[in-house]
Amino acid sequence: MSDVARILVLNCGSSSLKYQLFDGDKVVDKGTVERIGEPGGGPADHAAALRLMAERVDLTGLGGVGHRVVHGGVRFAEPTLITDQVVAEIERLVPLAPLHNPANLTGIAQARRLLPGVPQVAVFDTAFHRTLPPEQASYAIDADTAQRYGIRRYGFHGTSHAYVSRRAAALLGRAPADVDVITLHLGNGASACAVAGGRSVATSMGLSPLEGLVMGTRSGDLDPAVVFHLERVAGWSTADVDRLLNQRSGLVGLTGAGDMREVLRRRADGDPAARLAFDIYCARIRFYVGGYHALLGRVDAIVFTAGVGENAAPVRAAALAGLDRIGVQVDARRNDEGRGERMISPDGRPVQVWVVPTDEEYEIASQTRAVLTDG
Structure with missing residues (x-):
């Protein structure tokens, strides 16, 4: 080449x-x-x-x-x-x-x-998650149906999770293969990923980007029976339910505003809907962090990235609140101050917490260059 x-x-x-x-x-x-x-x-x-x-x-x-x-x-x-x-x-x-x-x-x-x-x-976007083990990639539905129609967990935001997990290893002064991290890509779309030794082993998005964390307009995790209930009771079509879950749910469904900055402003003004939306949003993140900690067995770092993850200090603090017993803590001063790459956990904690701005374009350029150079 x-x-x-x-x-x-x-x-x-x-x-x-x-x-x-x-x-x-x-x-x-x-x-x-x-x-x-x-x-x-x-x-x-x-x-x-x-x-x-x-x-x-x-x-x-x-x-x-x-x-x-x-x-x-x-x-x-x-x-x-x-x-x-x-x-x-x-x-x-x-x-x-x-x-x-x-x-x-x-x-x-x-x-x-x-x-x-x-x-x-x-x-x-899905390639980074092709290392998911079968127990994470598979849904518990009829196996023949899943095989025929390609129903499995694919995961998304792969270039972002790949980039920030590798940066986290560098910031820890270790090789990616020696580091286990939890990455939290929190933007209008949001997903969590457990990365063991540089490989994705669990992620919150599934067949589509709808599953997992609460997002700007998407519901995230939901009992599938909600779909059947709306079809039977309200006479909704598949298209109606699709619009509800992808465009009229998440923060916009709970508050009318899909931008976390507006939700935080309303929360500060005492709006009960904004308070509830914030609490649901952060509780879902905390649920995944705890689950991925158990899955990995050892976590070296938790990394926040993307628009909300990089800029919303109240979200970072609330999402990790109450996790002290597993070594996770956010330093209030560090969390509220500074920009760019920075550690926001106290010194000496077993799990470091970092903010790492994502750079998906850089990751795409690097992967493209590697393909062309190897070719």
Whole structure:
């Protein structure tokens, strides 16, 4: 392969295109093209959005393009050089990620047309979790049905969990293979992950990003009978329930506001709905932290990342409150002060608590470069 220092990372959504250009480890350009295909002056389609990006960004000497792809199913356990066959296999996974994979595929198709001589790599959100053991990946339903329809735990936010768990090991001064950590990616979407020796062994999201922690608009864990109850009693359709659980639940369902900053503001003003939403949100995190601690047997660090995890000190404090007996404690002053990478637990605790800003684009660029270099 030619020199791969310059890597373009593309994250293509249904109506947006985010990009970052790396030269080695340095970001030399980045931006977002929004309102793709929407009325009011946005680019007509993703092809136009990519052409607009190419006008803004110096793509000379480009060594490769790394694409974020949300769902890799069981087929893709690592970043993969994109070929026509790979594209076809990603298309077959669309039923598992109908809101995400089509947009990712559109970005791949248009980037291959725009940059026909540049190798391109798919980096999958699910790939980091392909190391889940069977007892964590499997649901207790009819095995033939699960096999036929691909029903299992896939997990998501894999590039974020991979990046921050590896950074945590570096901050502890140890190799990833020697460290067990719990990573908490808390953004509009949220997930927890138990990482043993650099490998994901449990994660809160499942077949889809709906399962697990409370999120901005998603319910997280829920008794499946709620679905049947709404169908029988309220006459709701599958689409009605889908909209409820994915768009009208979580923080927005409990308070009308899906942004944790607004929830915290209302909580400080004494709003009972905001207090309840905050308590539910933090209790769910604490439940997973305790369970993953038991699963791992030993935890070296707990890491908060993403928008809420990096910026909401009250969430970090409340989510780990009452875990002193298992060696987990947050130092109030450290938690409330500072920005960027920092330890927020007292000195000398057996479990260090860290805030580590995630960098999924850097992770995608690194994985892309590794594929092209090894190739």
